[in-house]
Amino acid sequence: GAGVSQTPSNKVTEKGKYVELRCDPISGHTALYWYRQSLGQGPEFLIYFQGTGAADDSGLPNDRFFAVRPEGSVSTLKIQRTERGDSAVYLCASSYAGLGGGNEQFFGPGTRLTVL
């Protein structure tokens, strides 16, 4: 595709529910990143995929958060038993290989998650 796409653009859910957020990276980009961004802050790293494997998931806040990328392209961020504190914009980005050497990272528009 022309850019990174994310669906849905907005998601409102109730506390305790399960949500899935989808990211379609740029075709051919092997690296994929998930971030969470709160109002007035820079993006906070969650997880990094190189191909199908999660190379670093140290940014996931707890075991309610999980992400997969089974075929090395589309990724899904899954949040179980959502809490009000999970409300944020979830950003996905992709790059050709990793970011070494100054490779550029391209971001999607984000999914705004609101937990009531």
Add this chain to the structure above:
Amino acid sequence: KNQVEQSPQSLIILEGKNCTLQCNYTVSPFSNLRWYKQDTGRGPVSLTIMTFSENTKSNGRYTATLDADTKQSSLHITASQLSDSASYICVVSAQDSNYQLIWGAGTKLIIKP
């Protein structure tokens, strides 16, 4: 601790004026520094990427400078336009990571007509 600090937190200027945004970092060992523009409700878009050996880089009306000795960077916007209203985020990467970026909190810039 690796950190990126930006100033000012917010800035309001009149259309047509110039402005400069500041970024100080303590990331080591340094690899490169990026400036992103983030419009409200959108993902960040890269403006410039500078490595250790580069001390200035331009992208249209945007000019970024880097002083690796003092660990400071600035983003200068010339002849501002209403469409420049956005958050500008300074991001630094370290040599020992191929994917981790250290993000600043951003400067929220508002251009008034």
